[in-house]
Amino acid sequence: MKARRKQVDYFTAKRRHAYLFWGLLLFVTYAAAVLTQYDFVQGLSSIPGALVWGVTHFYPNAESLAKFPDVLRTLVETLLMSIAASTVASVFALVFALLGSQTIGVHAGIKLVSRSIATVFRNIDVTAWSMILLFSFGQNVMTGYFALFFGSFGFLTRAFLESIDETGGHSAEALRATGAGYVSVICQSVIPAALPQLISWILFMIETNIRNATLIGILTGTGVGFLFNLYYKNLDYNAASLIVFVIVISILVIEFTSNYIRKVMIG
Numbered sequence: 001m002k003a004r005r006k007q008v009d010y011f012t013a014k015r016r017h018a019y020l021f022w023g024l025l026l027f028v029t030y031a032a033a034v035l036t037q038y039d040f041v042q043g044l045s046s047i048p049g050a051l052v053w054g055v056t057h058f059y060p061n062a063e064s065l066a067k068f069p070d071v072l073r074t075l076v077e078t079l080l081m082s083i084a085a086s087t088v089a090s091v092f093a094l095v096f097a098l099l100g101s102q103t104i105g106v107h108a109g110i111k112l113v114s115r116s117i118a119t120v121f122r123n124i125d126v127t128a129w130s131m132i133l134l135f136s137f138g139q140n141v142m143t144g145y146f147a148l149f150f151g152s153f154g155f156l157t158r159a160f161l162e163s164i165d166e167t168g169g170h171s172a173e174a175l176r177a178t179g180a181g182y183v184s185v186i187c188q189s190v191i192p193a194a195l196p197q198l199i200s201w202i203l204f205m206i207e208t209n210i211r212n213a214t215l216i217g218i219l220t221g222t223g224v225g226f227l228f229n230l231y232y233k234n235l236d237y238n239a240a241s242l243i244v245f246v247i248v249i250s251i252l253v254i255e256f257t258s259n260y261i262r263k264v265m266i267g
Contacts, residue, residue, distance in 0.1 A: 057237045060245065064238035071227065071243055075250060078223035081141060082209035085148035090156050090202045093118075097160030104164070104190055118161065121154025126212050130219045139221035147216055148209045156205055163197040164190055203258040210254060214247060 033040065098104065100114030129147035137143040191198075217225020224243055231239040 058241045058244075059238065060242040061238045064236070064242045067239050068242065068246075071224065071239075071246055074224040074227045075246055077141070078213045078217060078225070079210060079250065079254075081145050081223065082148060082213045083206055085145050086152050086156075086202060086206045086209050089149045089152035090160075090198075090205070093153050093156035093160050094198070096153075096157045097164055098186060098190070100157070100161055101164045101190075104186065114157075115161070118154055118157035121150055122158050124150070124154070126151035126209075126216060127219070130216050134220065141220075141222045143220040144213065144216045144222050147220070148213060151212070152205050152209060156201060159201040160194075160198060163194045163201065167194045167197060200262050203261060207251070207255055207258055210251060 032038070096114045096118060100111045100118065102111065126147050129150045130143060133143045133146050137146070213223060214225040214228070217223035217227075218229045220226070224247065228240055228243045231237075231243065
């Protein structure tokens with residue numbers, strides 16, 4: 001009887017918390033709408049018109065398809081920049097992850113410094129990095145590359161730290177018991193054990209950077225993002241829609257490829 005009463009009390013408390021959460025969410029939404037003078041009725045009523053406009057204006061036509069070679073060239077540039085930033089950042093992230101690992105780190109001070117650097121870089125968004133680097137490099141490819149690099153470095157360092165601590169600890173201890181040195185433990189135990197997860201994180205970062213590179217290109221004046229912004233500001237919506245479709249297809253292809261690689265590695 002007591003157990004059943006506790007179960008009833010548990011579900012009652014859960015229901016009460018759910019009501020409280022949704023009530024708070026509705027209150028915050030209403031307060032934000034009042035402060036910003038947003039009209040929900042007008043916003044909802046404008047959706048059909050927006051859909052009609054998109055169908056009638058935002059689609060590739062014969063004239064926009066003539067610009068496909070330029071779109072493809074800038075897309076390849078964006079893809080290569082994203083892949084390069086992700087892969088190079090993964091090398092530096094692996095070094096900092098090994099130094100900051102709780103299981104194989106060499107010194108407590110080095111662990112703290114490594115984790116602190118990773119935390120700082122991880123909490124600064126790539127868009128913020130782009131705006132910061134604009135003052136140093138201006139609008140060029142290097143600005144976009146370093147923005148993606150710094151953002152990838154912070155994220156991958158944190159992800160690598162967790163992967164190494166989860167998968168490499170037991171095998172590292174076993175190898176240390178045999179008298180193996182630090183480099184041997186890393187090369188023969190830690191990295192092989194964590195390699196599937198490390199590669200999975202790198203592939204995820206490449207996918208994310210390709211999405212981010214479009215927005216960064218608008219800020220830095222490079223790549224396919226800049227080309228989209230140029231067409232959009234010139235009211236060439238057909239060419240802008242071509243870029244959107246090409247980006248979506250590219251992301252889907254890359255995601256399919258990444259999932260296939262993960263499946264092969266796990267299988």
